[in-house]
Every structure is written in structure tokens, then in C-alpha cells.
Amino acid sequence: MKKIYLLIIGIIMFSCNQGTSTGSEKKQTGEQNLAAVKTIQLNVSGMTCEGCENTVESALTKVDGVVTAEASYVKSVASVSYDTTKVKRELLTETINNLGYHVEN
Numbered sequence: 001m002k003k004i005y006l007l008i009i010g011i012i013m014f015s016c017n018q019g020t021s022t023g024s025e026k027k028q029t030g031e032q033n034l035a036a037v038k039t040i041q042l043n044v045s046g047m048t049c050e051g052c053e054n055t056v057e058s059a060l061t062k063v064d065g066v067v068t069a070e071a072s073y074v075k076s077v078a079s080v081s082y083d084t085t086k087v088k089r090e091l092l093t094e095t096i097n098n099l100g101y102h103v104e105n
Contacts, residue, residue, distance in 0.1 A: 037067055039081040040089065046101035047073035059095050063087055078103075 047053060053071040056078050060069035065086025071078040080092055093103040 036083050036085045037081055038084050039079060040092075042078045042080065042092065042096065043104040044071065044076055044078050044096055044101050045104055047071065047076065049073055052101070055099060056096055056101065059099055060092060063091060063095055066092070 044056065047056065050073070052073050056071040057069045060066050060071075060078065060080055063082075065083040067081040067083065069078060069080045078096065082092065096103050
């Protein structure tokens, strides 16, 4: 029983440390139309640790048009700056939901 408990704890620790970044991420996607850059906050449920934050940030910064992304599991939010001519809010929501978290409207 003790081995199973330790295995479960190990799996949880591993999954919460998947990301390796710290702080907000920036993505260089060439030229951004600064007039079209918008920053929004998405309410995200399901994040439980810094690894979750890193996972969300990493996935969002891979979306073409995202300038910066920062997530907080404590506040249950993701703040995203993106070029509205390249990406829609729905894609950002879908990206987070596909990770197993849930964006609340």
C-alpha cells in the first residue's frame, strides 16, 4: 500500500512540473500590428500548481498571433496579449480547454 501511495505522489509531482519556464512567456512571430494587440483575462479552472501555469503559458505562446501569456493557478486566470488580426479569442479558449483545463465565460 505504501508503494502505491508513493507512486501516486510521484505521478502527481511529475505532472505538475511538466513546464520549465518561469514568469511570462514571449513569442516572436515577426511583426505585430500593435494597434490590433489586445490583452484579455480568461478565467481558467483546473490549474493546481506552477506546472499547470507553465503548461497553459507554453501552449498559448505557441499559437500564432499570441504576443505574451501569463497564467496564475492562485487567481485561476490566464492573461493573454494577442494580435486580433491573427487569432480569435475562441482559439485561445479552445487551446486551454484541449489541455484539460476549462475556460469559464
